Amino acid sequence: MDHGSMGEAMPMGDAMDPTMPMDQMDHGAMDHGAMDHGAMDHGAMDPAMAMDHGAMDHGAMDPAMPMDHAATGGDAMAMPVPLAPIPLAPPPPEAGSGPARAAEAIYGAEAMREAREALKHDTGGQSFAWFMADRAEYRARQGRDGYLWDVQGYYGGDIDKFWFKSEGEGSFGEKPEQAEVQALWSHAIGPWFDLQAGVRQDLAGPDRTHAVIGVQGLAPYLFDIDAAAFLSNKGDVTARIEAEYDQRITQRLILQPRGEVNLAAQDIPALGIGAGIDSLELGVRLRYEFAREFAPYIGVEQEWKLGGSADFARAAGHDPSVTNYVAGVRFWF
Template structure:
């Protein structure tokens, strides 16, 4: 019955509305007997909406501050009491929301906003005077990759000439030369100019071999900075129960001649056999393919010229298990009978050691090394009752601090 009464009331309405309700279903013919407020109330009754008390009381139309025009009359209506479930199909595209009091509307959560098309909503009425109108419906956010926005590329060219055109040591004029000298010294020390001490036992091993087990040591270290260092080295070997076969110590000044190489010069003192002191010059560093190389020439106080080249390579099986091939070659420019050294190629050593680094500073190892005396040096060894070819099975430890 309520729906029938509402339809009868709607049938008596006229189309003379102050606002455009083109989205609502309206009768074709209406009678002009009712006021606009009464026609509006009849429409709400037809849609099943409750009509607020005093809805037809005279209302002064507010003025829109943005346009200077009167609003459509909805500003005074309390929509919170309306049953909006029956408003499906209404076309709000032509409704001016700028004059509607949304502060009285019940809060909406995100779940109720699913499916809402914000692209067609005009936000012009919500902006303050002077702000440009934003058409969010025409913005294609799909093409805007906010996660991988391109940054300015890092320059790959040298700095411009103007970067170094200022006067040198310009800060001296502000802070004074003495104050800036102390600051520059501190900066140099903090960025690589400090002195460092380092010591390494490259080989400290027991040698099991035919004819008597022996021992060997090979240690080195330095004190200094990035460019200049003082190096010290010592190595020697022998047989248990006998005097050392060879022993020496070196003191060298080292200067960096490149990122990977140091030039070394100094003295070497032999500690066994005929007393000899040698002048030393050589290079030490990292060759291509990660070979650690140490090459030096020696000139003794007797005029003997000899040379030694050592090379080793760390092959990592795991981060802690490392296989190290090693080679050493000794040469002489002349025969030195009292030392058992022949001219040319004196001796060759080839070794293979497998170490395990419990820590980087401590790594025990096992291995094998083969020594050969060559040429005239082999003849000197045989005359002394020695075997010119010796195989050593070694157990040792490599350490540094």
């Protein structure tokens, strides 16, 4: 500090001789209380002169005297202000005491009605249409090669939908061995499953119309499940359970194991179905998604007729066990 530049406004006391060199001054005799700090010429201070805070006697400071860091301009030394705790109590009663349609007083009832309808539509009130061919494939097998289709789709909102399904198979040059179409009402019974009910019409073999009730959705560990029970107009009770799982090898290459079991409550000789487990299908398909909406695949699937159904198949001259090598395409829009 250049005390010589402090000017004359700072009285130094009688014990100090202004002509005395600094190293001979009696600093103990300085009357600091009488010093006029406001008159000091701080602009004349040497900026290269650093203050030695380590040498300051902080123990002598009055702990009751708070330091005004804001007044010193020391923003970097400012202490953080603690945040107020988040209240855990319920909102006060007056929080919900306002009018239920307060905005109508400003914008009008008609404008707010349109705004509420738009909000409802944009947050789940839309209707969607969706169609998917899960399996559309050529089947190479012993004897005559064949084909299979398995398609489904819906139209509706998040909760209620109209759902349709169709599947069938056969051999080239022959009538379809099995073909059906279903029309179902679907209602969401949770985040993952829909309850479905409707009607199924068989398009191949003896004429049958069935009442349908079932569930479809995503089971734990991401298994796609489709299970339904059927009651025909002849009084026959059957059921079908399908499950498949997408195992991603890469973002585009997907291995899909699939299983299907068909059951019957009684023998149905006209359809070649025996009581108990009618048939079992296990297969695996490897598809490549050129786009999410389009994916060709190859695979293999094994079919078994079991119990009484196997006896009906042998009696008709068919092998109750068939291996299919498949190639097809899966697409949706």
